[in-house]
Amino acid sequence: MASQSTLDVQLIAASAFRPPSGVDWAPEATATDAEAIVEFAGRASFETFDRPNAHTAANADYLHHLIDVGNDALLEHATATVYIRGLSRAAGEQLLSHRSFSFTQLSQRYVPENESEVVLPPLIAEDAELRRLFLRAVDESRFVYDELLSALEEHLAGEANSLLRRKKARQAARAILPHASETRVVVTGNYRTWRQFIAARASEHADVEIRTLAVACLELLRPQAPTLFDDFLTSELADGTVMATSPYVS
Amino acid sequence: MASQSTLDVQLIAASAFRPPSGVDWAPEATATDAEAIVEFAGRASFETFDRPNAHTAANADYLHHLIDVGNDALLEHATATVYIRGLSRAAGEQLLSHRSFSFTQLSQRYVPENESEVVLPPLIAEDAELRRLFLRAVDESRFVYDELLSALEEHLAGEANSLLRRKKARQAARAILPHASETRVVVTGNYRTWRQFIAARASEHADVEIRTLAVACLELLRPQAPTLFDDFLTSELADGTVMATSPYVS
């Protein structure tokens, strides 16, 4: 029977800071690299390396002020890369609509579909009866996929190149596979883009799968830059799922 | 039985040119609006409104020269918007990876799935036996979709808001529908982006469905700006499908 995949989100890269020489400023020992980079860029803009304003002398106060006045262009100087597995292609499509990110997605053209897993919508996964119905239908579609694959390879017997023949057959046959098929994505973005994504997709109005992903990204990135995310508060909805929102985003 | 959708691509908007006052230059009568806009922007850059160079005095010569020297930033000043129907979600995903475009896609969350059509891979559509096998499997997945929908609505009986209940049920149930489901997209891009898309997707190496779309866009946009596309030559491949390529793109 088809196996069910679960969401897995890992941080695989993030900006590391190296203070430049010739600038009389060093970040606070407690600031993370991302927090230090954003503060450095802000101070470079006004050459306030001597922290002239007591209200924004501390890193946390400085960054909170930036978010408060909406100066989030400075957040573009620190980036984080995340590796996501266990996402349905349907949710993957929603993720890929955030064009400020850079994406690399698992190719469907080269990886055999019948080995891939499916991602069950939570409402279906939580009910034994629905789950059985769903997985049986997935198995059915994979059976048809295999039938189509054999028939297409035969149909394409004229194509001498066996690799190309298989690729063409696979390309056509996968059209019968369900939206629930798993995808995997490497996503790189700066902290401005991550905040925009979380604001848009962790909200109550988002689909539950992409919302779950957005909340997972929020929790994954929080330790990287606590001050850049502490305006986001998470809460549980009536159906037990989680959302997050900030007063600084619309 | 599920009905089969075919690709339909229409131009729904394009830049119209209005010569500014106070500039002693008018486009050739035979230049299209897009061609005139690009020439205007180029001449504004060097204030060569008096066409000082005989070799690039004519609009076509001027634009060919731009493409020849790779100065395609000027092509960003003219845009075209296309409405695409009869595209599979699988090909839609490939289209949406071209992040320089602006996209609006038919929402799957609001439109009832059982009314939507499917897009058959050409290799399957052209064979009666495979077509029958494929469409029967689509019908099967829609049957399961309907079953899931009913079960989920019952499962969600606690949700008082009937609109929200239906939306949540639909969201979960559609996960069983196949990649072949039709999508529709409004796509806006400037001529630099259109050329890049066509270069990447009309090539021999692209999937046949997205390649067919890229060639259709090429033929749709050609009359809008003949000179900006006449380096693209189309040819037929061994399997009867069409490709297009230009010596100016890699």
Place this chain on the structure above:
Amino acid sequence: MASQSTLDVQLIAASAFRPPSGVDWAPEATATDAEAIVEFAGRASFETFDRPNAHTAANADYLHHLIDVGNDALLEHATATVYIRGLSRAAGEQLLSHRSFSFTQLSQRYVPENESEVVLPPLIAEDAELRRLFLRAVDESRFVYDELLSALEEHLAGEANSLLRRKKARQAARAILPHASETRVVVTGNYRTWRQFIAARASEHADVEIRTLAVACLELLRPQAPTLFDDFLTSELADGTVMATSPYVS
């Protein structure tokens, strides 16, 4: 004496709409092309071509609703191109920081600097004494520019290519010219970008020259899409200059 240039902003291109065939919807006769395009894209997203909701059946109501709920991605489907002359290089730099636009700027490398004009800051232009002081200093810098040019051409006598010699000399000499030097720019953007630019630069806090440009763009684009800009209200500041702001932008 150096001559003074004044701001001139003209619309040179804008999206024209062509209703597609096979869609049972036509825009209201009073909607502009940009307004029709945005409504079309919105209705294509939910297939509500039959205007099912009386509250948003009218084009103006539909667009106001989009802006109200922040769905401004739809505004990316209509574009407008503007030709700006009489802008100082200092303000040009601020304009070019809005990276969602496409720009073509008058090249300083090819156009002789001594023929170009200067753009006086309003505070200086409005006072006869300051204007005289300023223009005299501009003349002085041009005198030095000419001296440098001659000296550099002599210095570069070894360079056989006279065109290249002159270009190199000009490139170096122009470094002495003032920020007030005039620049000219062709700017293309979609209505989302235009709204963001106006929101950021027509505000009270912006420099007066870029603010004047932003307000001029607002007034130029208003007739193109009245409904997309009628949330922006203009008012006069204490110093007689104009600002514009909308409750829908931060």
Place this chain on the structure above:
Amino acid sequence: MASQSTLDVQLIAASAFRPPSGVDWAPEATATDAEAIVEFAGRASFETFDRPNAHTAANADYLHHLIDVGNDALLEHATATVYIRGLSRAAGEQLLSHRSFSFTQLSQRYVPENESEVVLPPLIAEDAELRRLFLRAVDESRFVYDELLSALEEHLAGEANSLLRRKKARQAARAILPHASETRVVVTGNYRTWRQFIAARASEHADVEIRTLAVACLELLRPQAPTLFDDFLTSELADGTVMATSPYVS
């Protein structure tokens, strides 16, 4: 007398890699973080973590292959941030036209201009006579700047807010300062963008100042990702300045 600033380019942030758990792959010990990130993203796309192809099993071979086939989208997953000082505003404008970067520039509105330095064009700096002529003219423009500043502050006596008065006066007065005024910029970009910038600006045809910057960025980034830059070869031009070019860029 005005003091002369020299170009200073420092790396202040770069992506650090952390191999994810649950993936049976580790980068070669000799690969840098940026090189490992790009390889990881590529292998994630085809799930070739087991290095099935001997020709691309080594990190360097894998990355060379990506550049060879033009698959440079993968280079978007590693980023580097650079802090640039000693750049003229003229060259800064050219830098800022590369819209794929994120920029934070030293604000001219808040930093007193008379303290800032100037960047001499190399052709002028290398000749004692021209250098004297140039610096004298800079001093002259600063003298006028100071005169304008005093006159404007007097002119604005009606403005009660002394901070605002000074800001407005400074804003207007700086229009007389030369293009040679120094700017400082924080620039963040991924390796695809850095390659494109270097390709465009390290070439023989670029202005000498921006070319010098591009070559400096190349040498600064080389140790971060040797394999992503070893197709760029530097050479000395007849005038003693340096250029760089790669067979993989046009």
